[in-house]
Amino acid sequence: MTPTTLFDKIWQRHEVADGLIYIDLHLVHEVTSPQAFDGLRLANRKVRRPDRTLATADHNVPTDDTPVARMIRDELSRKQVEKLEANCREFGVPLYSLGSDRRGIVHVIGPELGVTQPGMTIVCGDSHTSTHGAFGALAFGIGTSEVEHVLATQTLVQKRPKTMRINYTGQLPEGVGAKDMILATIGRLGTGGMTGHVVEYAGEAVRALSMEGRMTMCNMTIEGGGRAGMIAPDETTFAYVEGKPGAPTGADWDAAVASWSELRTDEGATFDEEVEIDASSLSPMITWGTTPGMVTEVASVVPDPDSVDGPVEPETAKRALSYMALEPGIPMTEIALDRVFIGSCTNSRIEDLRAAADFVSGRKVADSVRAMVVPGSEQVRKQAEEEGLDRVFRDAGFEWRASGCSMCLGMNPDILIEGERCASTSNRNFEGRQGKGGRTHLVSPQMAAAAAVEGHFVDIRGWKERS
Amino acid sequence: MDPVEVVEGDVSVLDRADVDTDQIIPKQFLKRIERTGFGEFLFYDWIRDGEIELEPNPILVAGANFGSGSSREHAVWAIADFGFKAVIAPSFSDIFYANSTKNGLLAVIVPPEHCRGIAAAGRARIDLDDQTVDYEGGVVRFEIEEDVKHRLLGGHDEISITLQDAEAIDAYEAAHPMLGRPTTAI
Numbered sequence A: 001m002t003p004t005t006l007f008d009k010i011w012q013r014h015e016v017a018d019g020l021i022y023i024d025l026h027l028v029h030e031v032t033s034p035q036a037f038d039g040l041r042l043a044n045r046k047v048r049r050p051d052r053t054l055a056t057a058d059h060n061v062p063t064d065d066t067p068v069a070r071m072i073r074d075e076l077s078r079k080q081v082e083k084l085e086a087n088c089r090e091f092g093v094p095l096y097s098l099g100s101d102r103r104g105i106v107h108v109i110g111p112e113l114g115v116t117q118p119g120m121t122i123v124c125g126d127s128h129t130s131t132h133g134a135f136g137a138l139a140f141g142i143g144t145s146e147v148e149h150v151l152a153t154q155t156l157v158q159k160r161p162k163t164m165r166i167n168y169t170g171q172l173p174e175g176v177g178a179k180d181m182i183l184a185t186i187g188r189l190g191t192g193g194m195t196g197h198v199v200e201y202a203g204e205a206v207r208a209l210s211m212e213g214r215m216t217m218c219n220m221t222i223e224g225g226g227r228a229g230m231i232a233p234d235e236t237t238f239a240y241v242e243g244k245p246g247a248p249t250g251a252d253w254d255a256a257v258a259s260w261s262e263l264r265t266d267e268g269a270t271f272d273e274e275v276e277i278d279a280s281s282l283s284p285m286i287t288w289g290t291t292p293g294m295v296t297e298v299a300s301v302v303p304d305p306d307s308v309d310g311p312v313e314p315e316t317a318k319r320a321l322s323y324m325a326l327e328p329g330i331p332m333t334e335i336a337l338d339r340v341f342i343g344s345c346t347n348s349r350i351e352d353l354r355a356a357a358d359f360v361s362g363r364k365v366a367d368s369v370r371a372m373v374v375p376g377s378e379q380v381r382k383q384a385e386e387e388g389l390d391r392v393f394r395d396a397g398f399e400w401r402a403s404g405c406s407m408c409l410g411m412n413p414d415i416l417i418e419g420e421r422c423a424s425t426s427n428r429n430f431e432g433r434q435g436k437g438g439r440t441h442l443v444s445p446q447m448a449a450a451a452a453v454e455g456h457f458v459d460i461r462g463w464k465e466r467s
Numbered sequence B: 001m002d003p004v005e006v007v008e009g010d011v012s013v014l015d016r017a018d019v020d021t022d023q024i025i026p027k028q029f030l031k032r033i034e035r036t037g038f039g040e041f042l043f044y045d046w047i048r049d050g051e052i053e054l055e056p057n058p059i060l061v062a063g064a065n066f067g068s069g070s071s072r073e074h075a076v077w078a079i080a081d082f083g084f085k086a087v088i089a090p091s092f093s094d095i096f097y098a099n100s101t102k103n104g105l106l107a108v109i110v111p112p113e114h115c116r117g118i119a120a121a122g123r124a125r126i127d128l129d130d131q132t133v134d135y136e137g138g139v140v141r142f143e144i145e146e147d148v149k150h151r152l153l154g155g156h157d158e159i160s161i162t163l164q165d166a167e168a169i170d171a172y173e174a175a176h177p178m179l180g181r182p183t184t185a186i
Ligand code: SF4
Pocket: A058, A059, A105, A106, A107, A126, A128, A344, A345, A346, A404, A405, A408, A409, A426, A427
């Protein structure tokens, strides 16, 4: 038998016809679905498999505990969430909307409900669907026309993407995590470096990551231009899925684990591209520009646009620095902050919150900083509150909010004011992403937490002992 | 979707790389639940701040990695609604490219030197069937998948095409029962 990749195994298993793949799980949210449901209505079509579809409201829900959709103050947001509720009712799609304790960011609730499982094909009208690849699933974002296609047919027209493997050798140093791994990778390959590829993350440093860490890496594959990121499932994966509401049980569980255990790249299988990265040489990372590829090490300085490491054009770098109001040569740790945001589908899971809380425990947020934690889901929030993490954050001066996308994209009232500078655990530092004129630096939860305390970036290696 | 065969006319130029969908259509306009009316919000911040000027010509030429970022199809709707029939760039993000093909907006990939040539010429003619872009100073061939080209030329609806395979989907489902609980029963 010819050796095949993890991707090939899943792809082959899902081919319904040439160029047509079956979709096991379709996640739906309020922003990219209304036009798709309208399309179904116009053509008099049904949702083929409501039992393989799951909807939630996340992108523009307020994080102030608004209990029901009709009480959302912003009129357009309210209409969009109400439309989602009406559509789900009409088409029989299960929905966790405002008031449900299972509501949350779509890429957080899929895994925590156990509906995200190894070997699946998973799509959602959201680019960060790549997150679910952490389970050894083939998961990617689609547009609204494709959402309609999947609702109607449970399949998707797709050409076979190219494959890439990034192998991380060695072990991560202290203070360096999954967020730094993926930021460093995008910095090296560029924001278009993975375009057209499904990327498998492999190697010792990846195997050592928790599911949360793996999700962080796969999540940001899209920022590298990749179609999907994936990590072969193992004991860590199975332990995470087991017992979740959507997971198989009894004999089905055993059968599932047996088949999931075969989901890995065979020795000798070939990829269109292979990259090797020495994990032991990585540092905590901070973005300095307006794409996630404009990134550098914490101990470094704001780069000179003419000599940026990695594939960034001098003109683009200049523009970015002017938007970010940064001068070349300034140490990254001297950049002062107005805001800190811990949240988003990249870093808002329980482990992220624990890690951040560990850094703020017993300390205070700097006077100059407004800091905020937005858990990824209502379940994460509940768990964190049971563990007392909300108290740790609140005592330090953080705001503790209800779950949602929040300031990751600022569709709800959580936004940056023009000129404000923010350390954010999210995934996009585009111009205006967190609010018009806002300046975003992407970092890990620990880096964000320490920066909140100091009022500027700090090298977290050894920081807790020092301060 | 209307059939597309030839797009010809003046060219608008956006000489920037990595133009992301947050710029193409900022999030405050994603709350609309219709497919139409997004054109007036295209590049809202950049245009309002006087950073760029754009004529609603048939063709837009832009830098590499156009349409990166979020999967919002609103970006394609806004570009088409503004009046563009085609975007030419050295490369596109995967999702933006796919979204374009579902809406009859031609996304044409040509090397950077030709993008510059087309921008300088100020006018171009894109022939989908021939897979060529003609402009004063050159002609360049572009690649497009056969299926996609066929669908665009015919203006076909992809769902109807797929539903012709309904039996294959039924057969697939019968052969692959799902493990785990249905989302409707958790
Ligand atoms: S948290 Fe941010 S990136 Fe993630 S789904 Fe929400 S808006 Fe998109």
